[in-house]
Every structure is written in structure tokens, then in C-alpha cells.
Amino acid sequence: MKKLGIIGGGQLGKMTILEARKMDIYTCVLTEEHPSPASEISNEYIIGSLHDEDKIREISEKCDVLTYEIEHINVEVLKELEAKGKKIFPSSNVIETIQDKSKQKELLNKENIPTSKWKRVTEDTIEQLKKEFGFPVVQKSCKGGYDGRGVFILKNESDTEKMIQGDSFFEEFIKCKKEIAVMVARNSDGNTVTYPVVEMVFDEKTNICDTVVAPARITENQYKKAEELAVQCVEALDGVGIFGVEMFLTEEGEILINEIAPRPHNSGHYTIEACKTSQYEQFIRAVLNYSLGSCDLLSPACMVNILGEDGYAGQVKVVGMEEMMKIDGAYLHLYGKKETKPFRKMGHITVLNDSEEEAYRLALKAREHLKIISE
Numbered sequence: 001m002k003k004l005g006i007i008g009g010g011q012l013g014k015m016t017i018l019e020a021r022k023m024d025i026y027t028c029v030l031t032e033e034h035p036s037p038a039s040e041i042s043n044e045y046i047i048g049s050l051h052d053e054d055k056i057r058e059i060s061e062k063c064d065v066l067t068y069e070i071e072h073i074n075v076e077v078l079k080e081l082e083a084k085g086k087k088i089f090p091s092s093n094v095i096e097t098i099q100d101k102s103k104q105k106e107l108l109n110k111e112n113i114p115t116s117k118w119k120r121v122t123e124d125t126i127e128q129l130k131k132e133f134g135f136p137v138v139q140k141s142c143k144g145g146y147d148g149r150g151v152f153i154l155k156n157e158s159d160t161e162k163m164i165q166g167d168s169f170f171e172e173f174i175k176c177k178k179e180i181a182v183m184v185a186r187n188s189d190g191n192t193v194t195y196p197v198v199e200m201v202f203d204e205k206t207n208i209c210d211t212v213v214a215p216a217r218i219t220e221n222q223y224k225k226a227e228e229l230a231v232q233c234v235e236a237l238d239g240v241g242i243f244g245v246e247m248f249l250t251e252e253g254e255i256l257i258n259e260i261a262p263r264p265h266n267s268g269h270y271t272i273e274a275c276k277t278s279q280y281e282q283f284i285r286a287v288l289n290y291s292l293g294s295c296d297l298l299s300p301a302c303m304v305n306i307l308g309e310d311g312y313a314g315q316v317k318v319v320g321m322e323e324m325m326k327i328d329g330a331y332l333h334l335y336g337k338k339e340t341k342p343f344r345k346m347g348h349i350t351v352l353n354d355s356e357e358e359a360y361r362l363a364l365k366a367r368e369h370l371k372i373i374s375e
């Protein structure tokens with residue numbers, strides 16, 4: 001059996017390992033701390049920084065294939081290991097492009113894949129750019145952004161005082177009808193499969209995607225276009241693995257690529273119960289170059305994130321479990337993080353129902369019951 005190394009100890013790693021365990025695939029995790037969601041259930045773990053070259057060399061020696069569940073990791077050492085023949089998927093080129101949002105934008109432009117207009121911010125051009133883009137305008141850090149951090153919407157001139165420091169670009173503010181996403185898996189043979197197009201609903205306060213509805217309630221043409229564009233993005237990257245492609249559906253009905261995640265994605269959690277092959281199993285199939293599984297939807301679904309309650313920090317206490325359990329068709333996932341803090345991703349609930357609207361209603365109800373507070 002091939003051994004799989006996963007850089008990162010978070011929930012995406014955990015859910016991948018749960019699938020690996022079913023197939024008796026050996027896993028080793030590089031985690032910044034233990035216990036962590038992934039290291040608690042992997043066969044083996046190494047504790048260290050995800051930027052530590054020696055630790056990445058160490059995990060690579062233990063495994064046949066190396067992957068990651070987070071993109072903020074050391075790329076230089078991945079290049080070195082690839083040069084020595086190590087199998088790393090998605091490749092270091094992919095992660096290098098994705099780590100820097102401006103490089104992603106350049107790739108999309110080069111491939112003529114629709115995305116919003118953007119320009120790098122420099123001290124010399126800032127005044128000119130404010131005029132050119134007007135307000136509101138979106139400022140994005142080139143590197144290091146995550147879950148809405150590294151994205152700042154400037155509503156007016158006075159917001160310029162709070163601008164993000166460091167390398168960044170301005171992006172046209174898109175009036176969205178919906179935010180949608182498509183998961184794409186691609187193996188080394190170049191075969192691709194796409195999951196259903198889903199709708200993502202974002203929490204205004206935290207800017208975290210906290211509700212996903214599958215399938216997206218959009219027109220057939222929009223649906224097809226979204227699938228096509230998602231595959232185009234992954235092929236442009238020459239990506240091997242699983243990818244979450246986030247898009248904007250504009251008020252005019254146009255689809256623009258927002259960004260690409262080179263790993264399992266929050267918008268694909270629902271696939272665990274709702275699709276023939278979950279995104280996590282598919283991820284394993286893709287990076288180990290097995291045949292890809294069917295992405296068929298078995299039932300409409302709604303997934304809600306469970307975030308740490310505002311105002312609570314410290315050791316986790318789960319409340320409302322019993323009430324939540326009474327909800328028909330609800331599946332609870334708690335990631336096993338020991339410490340909560342406001343808006344930290346602590347788990348999710350997926351509800352399956354023949355009616356999409358009912359799945360949505362029940363998922364919100366489930367989340368009203370289940371709360372993560374601190375002891």
C-alpha cells in the first residue's frame with residue numbers, strides 16, 4: 001500500500017485521513033501542534049512548523065506521495081524534493097502560483113479565463129488607482145490570506161487609513177447575485193471529474209463562507225459554464241489533486257473566477273454524505289493516481305459551518321447536542337479542536353433532504369441548537 005504524507009494538521013487533513021483509514025492507506029501528518037484534528041487519527045505524525053524544511057524532508061522520506069491540506073507551507077523545499085524525484089501533488093508550481101493571489105490573477109488573464117479586473121497597488125500608483133477603481137474597491141494581500149483575512153473592502157476614502165500593508169492589489173468590487181463553487185479532481189493521467197456546482201453564502205461579519213447549498217440554484221447555462229471554467233482553471237494550472245474553484249455569478253449573469261484552492265475545500269464538505277465519492281476520497285484517488293470516482297449527487301444537501309461562538313475562548317464546551325440530533329437527515333462533524341475562539345471553524349453539519357429548501361431550513365435550525373462555547 002502507498003503511504004500518504006499530509007502537510008498540515010487541520011480538519012481537512014482529518015477528514016482525508018478518515019477516508020484513508022477506510023481503505024487502510026497509511027498516513028503521516030506534519031502538524032504544528034499535537035493533538036490536532038489530523039494528527040490524532042493519522043498512523044504517524046511529526047510536530048513542526050509547516051515552513052520548516054527539515055521537517056518537510058523528514059515527512060517526505062516516510063511517504064510515497066506527499067500532499068498538503070493548507071497552502072501556506074514552504075515551497076522551496078518542495079521544489080528540491082521534486083527535483084530528487086519525490087511525488088508531490090499538487091506540484092510546487094501549482095502551490096507557488098496559488099500562494100500569491102496576483103500570480104493566480106496573472107495566470108487567469110494569460111489563459112483568458114474570466115476574472116475581475118485588478119491592478120497591483122504601489123505607493124506611486126495608489127492615488128491613480130483609487131480614481132480608476134472608485135469606491136467600493138477590494139484590496140487583497142498577494143500572500144498569506146485565509147478565510148477572509150487578507151481581503152479588505154474599502155468603502156470610501158477614509159477606509160484607506162486601514163488599508164492592508166505589504167504587497168497587495170486592488171480588485172474591482174463585484175456585485176454578486178451569488179457566490180458559487182465547483183470542486184474539480186484531476187489525476188496524473190490528466191483525467192478530470194467535476195462535482196455539482198454549489199452556492200456559498202458568506203457571513204457578513206466574519207467574511208467566512210458559512211453555508212453551502214448543493215446543487216446551486218442557477219440556470220442550466222450558468223451551471224455548464226461554471227463546470228467548464230472550473231476544469232479550465234485546473235488544466236491551466238496543470239493541477240493534480242482536488243481543487244475548490246470559487247466564482248462570482250454577477251448580477252448580469254456573468255461568471256468570474258475568484259480564486260482556486262489546491263486542496264479539499266469547505267464548499268465540498270457536503271460531498272461526504274451527498275455524493276457517490278466524497279471530496280476526501282477523491283483527493284486520495286487523485287494524488288495516488290487511481291481512477292477517479294463518480295461525483296454524482298445522491299441528494300440535495302445543505303452544509304453549515306459551526307464556528308466558535310463570539311465572546312468565548314478557551315477549552316471547548318459543546319451545547320445543544322441532543323436537540324441537534326433530533327433533526328432529520330443531519331450529519332454532525334466536530335473536528336476535535338481542543339480550544340475555541342470566536343469564529344474559529346470547529347465543525348460542520350450537513351443536512352440531506354429531497355427538497356433543497358427544506359435541507360437549508362433544517363441546517364440553519366441544527367446550527368441554532370449546536371453551539372461551541374468555552375468551559
Ligand code: ADP
Binds near residue numbers: 172
Ligand atoms: P479568501 O482567500 O480569504 O477566501 P477571497 O478572495 O475568496 O479570500 O475573498 C473572500 C470573500 O470576500 C469572497 O468570498 C467575497 O465574499 C468577498 N470578495 C472578494 N473579492 C471580491 C470582489 N472582487 N468583489 C466583491 N466581493 C469580493
